Amino acid sequence: MTKRKFAVLTRVKNAEVHEGQVPKVGDNQVLIKQETCNICTTDFGQWLGLREHQPYPMAGGHEGSGVIVEKGKNVRNELSIGDHVAVAYDYCGECSACQVGRTSECTEVLNPFKDQNKEGYYGHLGFATYDVKDANAVIKMNPKLPFNEAGFLEPLATVVGGLRRLRITAMERVVVIGAGTMGVLNALTAKAYGADVIVTEMMDKKIEAARAMGLNVIDVKEHDPVERVKELTDGEGADAIILAVGNTKANDQALEMVKNLNGKLLLFAAGYPAPKLNVDSNLVHYRKMELIGTYGADILDFNISASLLNEGRVNVSKLVETNILLEDIQKAYEIASTQGSYRVSVLLR
Missing domain, CATH: 3.40.50.720 (NAD(P)-binding Rossmann-like Domain)
Known part of the structure; x- marks a missing residue:
């Protein structure tokens, strides 16, 4: 698990699969083997050239889900290796916005649409086979829920x-x-x-x-x-x-x-x-x-979203248009950006 693959937009209508290092897991982090990530409007909007205010290379995707395969020593007991999870937005929990519950307005975390990671990429790296996330932004999902449905955690939270x-x-x-x-x-x-x-x-x-x-x-x-x-x-x-x-x-x-x-x-x-x-x-x-x-979602919204999905009160099964392998990411964007399409789920296995 030292290497990972991930999808990257390098320019308009050009999606590629790159390879890089799997980040080390910090004391307050977990390593997630990501199973699926759905292509959202923001993702294919940039692929179409409609969001040129967003930078390249964009290693996007933020509607993903997977399984915890490693956890840091300070991670809460609620999260265990083998848990099915999806991911909320990062937040520090200490700034003035976080203190009143507006975690989506956190001023202390990096903005993935403006700040590059250590490898020079922008984005949440949702279309990566492995990724490390802060444990406070990781939410357990019902293991009976298909991964591509668990990936609706973020859009439903909004x-x-x-x-x-x-x-x-x-x-x-x-x-x-x-x-x-x-x-x-x-x-x-x-x-x-x-x-x-x-x-x-x-x-x-x-x-x-x-x-x-x-x-x-x-x-x-x-x-x-x-x-x-x-x-x-x-x-x-x-x-x-x-x-x-x-x-x-x-x-x-x-x-x-x-x-x-x-x-x-x-x-x-x-x-x-x-x-x-x-x-x-x-x-x-x-x-x-x-x-x-309205824009984005706070951690309360993510927890409510998880409950709606995990308990089946909101059924999103019919909102998955198709499943496409990561290696065919260009085809996945083409389908996702076709007028009338619902979510295209990228398989990261």
Whole structure:
């Protein structure tokens, strides 16, 4: 276990497999034999050239899971060799942000999108056969859960974080715009929380998939989504809208779908180029509207995400598009970036 292989983006539409040293395990760290890592929007966005603010060489991937094969002497007893785990964001636990639970805003850890590791790579090295992680960011997963499903820990945690900010309660009427991976995750989680959920989508494949997962989907090719939402909410509009796509048209629709007073809009998805939000401050003022931003996840969100996955309250099995070997990483990116695809899981064995 002295050598490892990992996927690297060296330029637009070029993914390679490199080889390097397995880092030594520190007293507060564990060595994980990584089994799978799913390609997320951030990953294939850079592969497509849509995120050129991110540097190269990018050894990305952060939706991985695997097995602990070595642990440092100070690692808590809860983590044992052989445990199935997935990984949260690193955090120090001591800075002012960490002290109040905002671990995603930790100021003391390296930023993998700005800081290079000792080998000169950027990124989380999720697409690596082995990696060393700080034990405080490692979360046990149900060993009965397939590795590629355990890899949804991070994206689901971002959903949990957003829903916490949105303050979703049972029986609220929630519209999710977009039935891609993150839209479906938002919808499934809001439904698990007891909300009455409606999804809007235009792609047949995504409509079929979302309906197969038990979601109420409006086909926007057949219905005006704003009018249909109003019909389904007795003319009142939704209590909350989750924007799981980043574009101006979706933003405009959200402003029309939300109820007249005390409505909430969660801007979950980023868009490149940046979409516009055509709303004036008077509208927000008089309608007592909330525009809520969300990004990333805190350690609380990761723990809630793990519970949802481990207990089967959010079932992500239908969100895995296909499995591709690490050696075929270029093909994996091609499939992941195809419009309408769900998660592509890279097999690291």
